Amino acid sequence: MVFMPWTQALEVGIEEIDEQHRWLVDQTNSLHEALQGGASREQVGELLEGLMDYVMNHFIVEENLFSRLGYPEAEAHQAQHNLFSGQVMTLLARHESDEEVGADALELLKDWLVHHILKVDKAYVAHFRDHGLG
Incomplete structure (x- = not known):
């Protein structure tokens, strides 16, 4: 069974973004498989x-894209990107300090991808489309 299946619900309808999100889901699944496989x-x-x-x-x-298309919620969205980046950097630092972080990493990635794509990323789709993208 796949840890995090890709579904149409995760698509935002912008090909470049969807491809990147799909890759992230695939890599999250690869991490899960690697952890399960020792x-x-x-x-x-x-x-x-x-x-x-x-x-x-x-x-x-x-x-x-936010900058180019004048997305009005860019600052708040970037703040979430910065928060997530910090969380991943903390996981990497913990891993490098010989802590076991696999399960924490999987939960963080899954929660982030589902919440961020389904709510935060989908919020910019209408603006992008109104400005000729998508």
């Missing part, structure tokens, strides 16, 4: 670092 600390660390890098790049894409 992955080494190094493998878990690599997955966490890869997720962090990708999340940061995804946030840059979204924030550039």
